[in-house]
Amino acid sequence: MLTVAGLAKRHALASRPLFSDLALTIAAGEIVALVGESGIGKSTLLNCIAGLETPDSGSIRIGPQALDIVRLDEAARAVLRAHRIGFVFQAFHVLPTLSVAQNIAVPLLLCGVPLAEHAPRTQALLERVGLAGFADRWPASLSGGELQRVAIARALVHRPALILADEPTGNLDPRTADEVLALLLDRVREPRASALIVTHSQQVAQCCDRIVTLTADGLR
């Protein structure tokens, strides 16, 4: 589902390499935890996979067509992201000016899903993330756990092949974090999507199928 090969990236300001010759493969339906020290380049790796940053060399192939996102231009990367990738962020990033249902429907709009399908699909997902009845609420009135549930629903609504999550429980209290993590893993496994979860939490990492560690010498 995701094949990273020979990936190298230099530090943005310094000339020293951040990482070089990285290789990573995630099979369909596999959930992988990415751990490592702060500043080691976990987020940069995630950004490269999402096509938000361009590596100095190497290839990143995503999805059944195995398109190399490194070779795509900015517009094509956006299309690939819209169709194949779902995101969950530490800071939730729920748009404050859109209602909960609208937030969840944004990926559907970006994928060009007919409007008639939106309501049933967002409704179904809201129920699955335990937010039935929240459709017309505004983000400002939601708690952190609820916001992250909205973000999870948004990440899954367009049935992406790959979920990228960056510290998804980092901003939540321990109890909520457990709930949200369980929910995320369940909902990812359900459609047999793959996931790469960046985390500092051993507890989170333990719940995944596999753990890879990014060190200065590469992936382990």
Added chain:
Amino acid sequence: MKTLAWWLIRAQFRTRRAATLLSMLAIALGVALGYAIHLINAAALADFARAMQTVQGDPDAVIAARDSAGSVALASINDIARDPAVMVIAPVIETRVRVDQARLLVRLIGIDVFSAAAVMPRLLPRHSERALTGSIFDGGVYASPALRDKLGLQDGAPVTLRRGDQQWSTRIAGDLPAAGADDLLLVADIAWVQEHFGPDDAVSEGRVRLSPDTDPARWRATLTPQLPAGLLLRAADDDNARVSNLSRAYRVNLNVLALVALLTGAFLVFATQLTAVAQRSTQFALLGVLGLSPRMRLLQVLLEGLAIGVPGALLGLGLGYALALAFTQLLGGDLGGGYFATSAPLLVPQPLPALAFLALGCGASLAGACYPAYLNRMQPLAQALKTGFAQRPGAARAPHTRLWLPSLLALAALALTQLPPLFELPLAGYAAIALVLVIGISCAPVVTQYVFGYLARPGLPAPQQIALQNVAQAPLMAQVAASGLIVSFALTASMVIMVSSFRVAVDHWLDAVLPAPLYLRSKATPLPQELLQALLRPDAPFARIERTAHASLTIDPQRPNVALMVREIERGNPGARLPFTGAVMTPPSDDLVVVWISEPLHEIYGIQPGQTLRLPLLGGAVEVFVGGVWRDYSRQFGALVISRDDYLRLGGDFQPTDLALWPLPADAAGEAAGAWLAPYTSRYALELADAAEIRQLSLSIFDKSFAVTYALEAAAMLIGLFGLAVTLAASVWLRAGELATLGALGFSRRMLSRAVMLEGALIAAVGLLIGLACGIAIAAVLTQVVNPQAFHWRMPLDVPWSAVVFGALATLAAAVVASHYAARQATRLPVAQVLASAQ
């Protein structure tokens, strides 16, 4: 994708209601002003053209004298009538008369119904059953409905028509059913008009209808060289061009002012959209991460600009129509410019101009949204998602490298002011003004960085330190906040300076052209002989009397007539009566006739002092010497003065219309003089005014004609201030995290508020400083380039420092008040929440 765009626009409008509404209003204001000016002017021109169509009909050519005192000999009319290409030639004799004792001067048109039917059907009279005369051939006059109403004229009623000493006692024989609602006209048979008012064996003009198989242009070209020297052959198009030329420069000037309002509106859209982009950079970054294409991130901002522009422009059209309606009711069709003396014209909106103004409004808001859209497109997604808006994606440049652009633009602006007018309009001058504004705005970041970087030295209290640092570090936001103010203050200051310079110049000029204490005039008709004789008697209580006769000449049929003034002026010392702009030249020979031309005449026709030219005078072409150029602010289309002696020498008939009177020294107040003149003024409806009255009236007309300008300036200033407030408020939100951190570190709300207000005041101060510099530069362009090219008069630049400085201080105070609004936003920040949501 459309749905998403629509969601975002709606969200934007909901969360930034005030800023969006203000931008919309600014666009609406610009469109409204431009559209109102267009509507009023189109209506006034149409009205004027229609009135002329009534009187003149639709001839293929008009043969007329070049000299208003001249006429077309009957022989010339009959010669042209015999041309096989001529179907009909309709002669008219036109004059102005007073009806009974009414003060109103009315056009009396003598027509020949045989030919008028073919060329000027709207002038055909309808004979009344109650008329006591048999038909139009038996005498009797026909009055237009408007005139009948105004003077209460009844069919069959006896009336006496007077022109100077000449008079005709006749009866109202009917009306003019096809005359317009505003036309004040009398029509009579041409022979009866000639019998009582002249000219002998001649007519005023002949209007020609050609055979349909004749090419009118070629016919005119063939005939023109064969015409006697004093006559000209003009096309109906010429008249339209003349009407249009009459108010063209004034109109363009007003439209440029409307464009200024639109420009300010565009700046406000720029400010709103830039802050909107900055505010939502995280949101846009998220959407980008989720898969919104870069193109869509660009388009979304443009679309939002359009979403402001379209309703704004539509509102502007409605507002413009209402404004036009109100203005025409209050000021008439010329916005106080004094070009068309008609009542309120009918406004008829046409679809095409409305669309054009709609497009202009949308274009302005699109232009304002362009740079923000570009910035939004260029935001690095991952970084923006984390740390928010990047002011300058790409490498930062040092301030000095950005100085070359303003310097280059300044050179270009200077070059533009040296260019001659294009299409007889000071287009290059206007372009130079636009460039000055661009220079001012592009200078803003550099000046801001230098000034504030210098000021923000250590040792200041914390709030001041923070404010200064903030401005110096974020020049783009400062530029945005200041740009609206720079533009609006520059334009306002320039207008104030220009109008003040003009007013001072007019004031001086009035001193020079009003040497006598008393003035008497009879409008367009000659003064009565009875009065002129009486003035020569020793008992007349005057130390000195100078007589003037007014007439006009057609030099170019496509331009308005040039005024001709025959004055009792000393050939050897014209400087005693005329305010010359340069040296007065004496003719090489005493036999040569001398004329002194006005500045507009010199500018429009390129006539130089010291040259000789052939002037269409008294039915012939007369060789005259141009003795000098004098300043004239009242006759925009040119005037020339000839001495009475020269005029008589040419065989002219001196019929004075104006008198300049010096009462005897014992009668300084002019009371005895007024009493002596009273019987004449009442009997002949003459106007008597003293110099002070005329001066006051002239200046009040001057002020009235700039009334619209003042309104526009006020609007521009208001928009500029709104822009400042909106931008400051936005920048407060943008720095919410920073301010919240400061709050958490122990800054009180009052200190935060002070810092924001200080920031506003400092930005406003920079904006006003730059604006003032630009304003003076623009005023110089206006007085030295635009006015001479558009109106053909010059004036020295005279900066009213006290007014300008007062205006700047008032604006600064207003800016502080406006930034108070932004400061309140700062104090309302929910510190804890902001800190919690910040990373």
Added chain:
Amino acid sequence: MRRRIFLATPLLLPTQLLAAAAAAAASPSSLVYPPVVPGVRLVFPRDHGAHPNFRTEWWYVTGALQTSPSGSADIGFQLTFFRSRPGTAEALHSPLAASQMLFAHAALTLPGDRLQHAERAARANLGASFSSLDCDVAIGAWRIYRQDTRSGELLHLQVHSPQFSYDFTLTPSQPLLLQGDGGYSRKGHGPQLASYYVSWPQLQVAGTLVRDGRRQVVSGRAWFDHEWSTALLGDNAVGWDWLGINLFDGGAVMAFRMRDAAGETLYAHATWRDAAGHLRQFASAAVSFAPLRRWVSPRNGASYPVELEIRFGEYRLRTRPLLDDQELSTRRPTPVVYWEGLVTVEGSFSGRGYLEMTGYAGRLRVADHGAGVGAA
């Protein structure tokens, strides 16, 4: 004869002014026109010129044209100038005073086509002029004038209109024909109903005709009338029939009758001059007009006897129109509908000339005439 339509109507104004014009004609005027009396010896060329003291006057040329020397007569033409002195503005000194007005009509009959017509009007000294010394009358570029040349005298005709233009030279082949008693021609039973009437038959036409932008050289034969009067039409008359024919044998016939409302003849007269110059006049009782065939105008339903039998003394003639539809509608000076066109005659003589029939399309505006006559 036909020109008496214009006697009545002094003014050519646009319709809205007509009521006033009529009123003017009806109101008692202090102006006294000179009477038409017998025994005045006419002197030429002076009497070819205008007689501005009289109320009305016209110069009238009709004829038939060929476009090729061998062709038959296929085009009819007519040009008339009227001078009217309506009694208005008589007290004015201005040269523009509307005391003398001129009207002109020109018509062209093209076989197989409708009749074409153009008209002009102007006051004297303002686009129009006339001479009192010789025949020279003009409105703008339209003109009829006489010229003496080494080979004899000529008449010139010039017309320019958007529809057609022509420029003809008319060469007399015979002397003038003074109608009635040496030019004194009675028009009714009262002594005051009369005119001075001079005809000039059998004029040779040469010149150019332009229509639809096409210039043609034409030749033909024409008839010239010059008539001036103050009063012509009696109270009961509603119209008249008139004809002037150039006979193929070189002779000339003129005949007219005045009709009343019942269509009965009020007064009639005929003149015949043979090729040798012998002149015979036929008094009212010896002249009769009888309709043979009528043509009904599709525009207004008027029924014109386009084929007439005319008897005078022992002679009779029968008319045949070149074109049935030679009905004319003029706007100036007043809207009048009448029939005027080219006919050929057969019978005791054969020839070609013009027939004019008025008062068939409703009653003519001749009511105004009565007043004119009364004033005279």
